[in-house]
Amino acid sequence: MFNQGVPPVNYMNGVRYPGVPSRGTAGDTGNVPPQVSSGSQITQGGAVMPMPQFEQSYVENILRLNLGKTGTFYMTYENNSQWNAKVFTGVIEAAGRDHIIISERSTGRRILLLMVNLDYVVFDEPLQYQYPGVIGNPPTGR
Numbered sequence: 001m002f003n004q005g006v007p008p009v010n011y012m013n014g015v016r017y018p019g020v021p022s023r024g025t026a027g028d029t030g031n032v033p034p035q036v037s038s039g040s041q042i043t044q045g046g047a048v049m050p051m052p053q054f055e056q057s058y059v060e061n062i063l064r065l066n067l068g069k070t071g072t073f074y075m076t077y078e079n080n081s082q083w084n085a086k087v088f089t090g091v092i093e094a095a096g097r098d099h100i101i102i103s104e105r106s107t108g109r110r111i112l113l114l115m116v117n118l119d120y121v122v123f124d125e126p127l128q129y130q131y132p133g134v135i136g137n138p139p140t141g142r
Helices: 059-065
Strands: 009-012 015-018 070-076 085-095 099-103 110-114 118-123
Antiparallel strands (some): 070 085, 099 110
């Protein structure tokens, strides 16, 4: 029980945790395995081998690799009483996680498109594309 209203103190892994029941001596880690991120390997000696970090293949990253190229962007807008689908053509100026900024050559207007509405993009020229874990562009099969 508690002594004069003072909760017990436990020192697990060298950290003071008031009110936590004691499971061992201070600094005792027992047989706790090391933290391993998904896909990492562990050597027989128990060392964690870090995985190389690659940028994942997301639409935003593909668009960033192709800044300055002209694309046709097919967008849909659900529950829109004026138009459900719309097509935009322009030069990619920027791409973020949730948006694309294009400019129309004919008018010079800048258009901010939301990724949530993007269906697909068509380009009339080859794209720069870096697949995660692959050095350079993958072969085109030509």
